[in-house]
Amino acid sequence: MEEKPLRNTEHLRRVFEVTLNRVLLTWKELQTKKKRVSGKIHNTFKAGSYSVPVSEIVAVRETEVDSRTKDDGRWQKMSQKPSEAYPYAFTVSCVERASRHRWRCSDVTFHCTDGLVCQQWVQTIREQLSLLTCRPKHLLVYINPYGGKQQGKRIYEEKVAPLFSRASVSTDVIVTEHANHAREHLKTEAELKKYDGVVCVGGDGMFSEVIHGLITRTQRDCGVDQDSAEERLVPCGLRIGIIPAGSTDCICYATVGINDPVTSALHIIVGDSQPLDVCSVHHNNTFLKYSVSLLGYGFYGDVLADSERKRWMGPARYDFSGVKTFLTHNYYEGTVSFLPATDVLGSPRDKTVCTTGCYVCQRNGQLLSEANQDYRVDEDASDSECDGDWRVIRGKFLAINAASMSCACPRSPKGLSPSAHLADGTTDLILVRKCSRINFLRHLLRHTSKDDQFDLDFVEVHRVRKFRFTPRHCESDADLQLDLREGGAGKRLFSQICRDHPACGCTPIYSSWNCDGEILPHAAIQVGVHSQLIQLFARGIEEKPVFEDAGVPCVA
Numbered sequence: 001m002e003e004k005p006l007r008n009t010e011h012l013r014r015v016f017e018v019t020l021n022r023v024l025l026t027w028k029e030l031q032t033k034k035k036r037v038s039g040k041i042h043n044t045f046k047a048g049s050y051s052v053p054v055s056e057i058v059a060v061r062e063t064e065v066d067s068r069t070k071d072d073g074r075w076q077k078m079s080q081k082p083s084e085a086y087p088y089a090f091t092v093s094c095v096e097r098a099s100r101h102r103w104r105c106s107d108v109t110f111h112c113t114d115g116l117v118c119q120q121w122v123q124t125i126r127e128q129l130s131l132l133t134c135r136p137k138h139l140l141v142y143i144n145p146y147g148g149k150q151q152g153k154r155i156y157e158e159k160v161a162p163l164f165s166r167a168s169v170s171t172d173v174i175v176t177e178h179a180n181h182a183r184e185h186l187k188t189e190a191e192l193k194k195y196d197g198v199v200c201v202g203g204d205g206m207f208s209e210v211i212h213g214l215i216t217r218t219q220r221d222c223g224v225d226q227d228s229a230e231e232r233l234v235p236c237g238l239r240i241g242i243i244p245a246g247s248t249d250c251i252c253y254a255t256v257g258i259n260d261p262v263t264s265a266l267h268i269i270v271g272d273s274q275p276l277d278v279c280s281v282h283h284n285n286t287f288l289k290y291s292v293s294l295l296g297y298g299f300y301g302d303v304l305a306d307s308e309r310k311r312w313m314g315p316a317r318y319d320f321s322g323v324k325t326f327l328t329h330n331y332y333e334g335t336v337s338f339l340p341a342t343d344v345l346g347s348p349r350d351k352t353v354c355t356t357g358c359y360v361c362q363r364n365g366q367l368l369s370e371a372n373q374d375y376r377v378d379e380d381a382s383d384s385e386c387d388g389d390w391r392v393i394r395g396k397f398l399a400i401n402a403a404s405m406s407c408a409c410p411r412s413p414k415g416l417s418p419s420a421h422l423a424d425g426t427t428d429l430i431l432v433r434k435c436s437r438i439n440f441l442r443h444l445l446r447h448t449s450k451d452d453q454f455d456l457d458f459v460e461v462h463r464v465r466k467f468r469f470t471p472r473h474c475e476s477d478a479d480l481q482l483d484l485r486e487g488g489a490g491k492r493l494f495s496q497i498c499r500d501h502p503a504c505g506c507t508p509i510y511s512s513w514n515c516d517g518e519i520l521p522h523a524a525i526q527v528g529v530h531s532q533l534i535q536l537f538a539r540g541i542e543e544k545p546v547f548e549d550a551g552v553p554c555v556a
């Protein structure tokens with residue numbers, strides 16, 4: 001569609017030629033006003049050409065102009081104001097990129113002389129939008145009113161719902177009444193066929209509930225046994241949107257680049273898709289949990305366990321428990337076995353970052369679906385040896401972290417594993433061995449700076465497809481015999497007593513796993529990565545916003 005001239009109120013007195021094709025809405029300036037300053041003629045405005053991709057238009061509507069009113073269904077001029085020359089107008093709401101991955105919804109209003117032409121523009125743009133089949137029309141929304149600073153409901157009502165209604169996205173909203181409400185509703189009751197996606201308003205824990213509900217439901221519907229660690233899981237059909245309203249919100253931050261409810265709502269409206277790897281966690285052929293961000297034993301497990309008792313402090317509980325856990329300086333003994341991902345592009349220290357349309361994720365996803373590999377755990381793998389493809393490391397660890405994504409968050413803007421990928425079918429296994437407090441602090445501080453947190457001799461990182469952890473006290477009978485000969489039984493018993501009575505100050509023998517912010521009380525676990533099992537309404541981290549704070553969506 002082509003029409004000229006139209007006038008854009010952002011630039012009053014400027015006349016534009018506006019064109020629309022399947023991809024772009026463009027407006028080019030037709031004339032500029034000249035101004036005489038100190039005897040020289042200057043252009044008052046910079047001539048420009050502006051465009052917005054149709055895929056980033058949120059909505060279009062006819063706009064009332066002051067100088068006219070409706071009478072008997074016809075538009076009429078009411079006064080002789082300057083707007084009388086262009087009494088008809090329509091407004092296009094579209095995505096505008098601000099700084100640091102923030103998106104805003106910005107309005108551009110076009111004025112024209114003819115009411116029919118104006119209506120035609122609105123209708124044509126709406127038709128173009130209706131061709132965008134990736135956009136969700138009907139969403140199921142879960143709000144955790146107690147997440148983060150307990151602002152979930154307000155955030156949704158004030159910042160998100162108005163955008164959804166402007167974009168004609170309808171919703172069924174459920175404000176959760178108790179923990180696991182969303183998970184159980186998704187698992188059993190929700191009429192999933194009615195929806196194009198599920199939105200969760202809350203933190204990582206709330207997101208965890210939603211994926212558990214959706215993944216479990218999908219496997220049950222497809223006859224897949226979740227308890228079998230070797231089963232190939234069936235991908236979920238519904239995309240998930242995250243409106244950040246929790247304490248860390250690392251899944252949102254690492255997939256969008258910012259924790260901002262408006263930005264997330266816009267990614268949902270434009271129908272973005274970002275595949276995500278999911279780790280399944282088992283113990284002795286019993287399914288325990290899924291994880292998409294951090295599985296952390298030792299430091300992060302202890303921080304979480306301690307912070308849960310201080311929920312009343314809000315997000316600050318993590319800082320409090322972080323310092324306390326740091327000072328406590330517990331280490332845990334055990335064996336980590338893992339299957340390195342040797343056949344993939346990328347490595348945890350290659351300094352690359354997973355970005356929108358990531359080639360590494362695409363290529364590795366493709367390789368995996370072609371290969372349909374089958375890896376098995378070798379139970380006889382021995383201490384510090386390579387056995388088959390599996391490697392085994394035994395030791396004393398301050399932290400064992402598996403980061404399936406960078407785990408970037410406002411506390412750590414590059415994350416626990418800055419080069420981890422969202423959808424490459426692997427997780428980065430980070431082993432922090434027992435070291436001094438000062439060395440551990442050096443490692444932690446590097447989460448907040450540009451320095452490489454893995455460049456320390458007590459830290460190692462491996463990109464893996466599967467791993468398992470066995471705490472020392474759970475090790476095989478042979479280990480137990482050896483331990484008894486070394487007089488370990490007394491220590492073991494003592495440790496168990498100390499775990500039950502922490503006041504004695506002895507190091508406990510178990511930690512628990514921090515699984516996307518939920519506590520997993522089991523210590524011995526077996527983990528496998530399921531490549532691209534779920535899809536988010538996100539697009540990963542955009543490399544560089546082309547024009548930051550430009551004031552108009554995009555300059556052609």
Ligand SMILES: CCCCCCCCCCCCC/C=C/[C@@H](O)[C@H](COP(=O)(O)O)NC(=O)CCCCCCCCCCCCCCC
Pocket residue numbers: 203204205206246247248249250293294300303304318319322323326407409411412416441444445447448514515516517518
């Ligand atoms: C000295 C400064 C050290 C700063 C280290 C910051 C590391 C932050 C890494 C954060 C990783 C986040 C992984 C995501 C976990 C979330 O799934 C999960 C749940 O999120 P939700 O509440 O939104 O549901 N969040 C968490 O588990 C929170 C982890 C936060 C850990 C904070 C640790 C602070 C450590 C402070 C040590 C200070 C030592 C001071 C010495 C005097």
Ligand SMILES: Nc1ncnc2c1ncn2[C@@H]1O[C@H](COP(=O)(O)OP(=O)(O)O)[C@@H](O)[C@H]1O
Pocket residue numbers: 143144145146147148149175176177178179180181201202203204205206207209245246247248249517518
């Ligand atoms: N209505 C509710 N009442 C209490 N707990 C809830 C409710 N809805 C969800 N939860 C639980 O709250 C926990 C924390 O939620 P989350 O949204 O992640 O906030 P935060 O980031 O502050 O931890 C999750 O374990 C979730 O299962």
Ligand SMILES: [Ca+2]
Pocket residue numbers: 277403404405420421422423424425426427
């Ligand atoms: Ca990954």
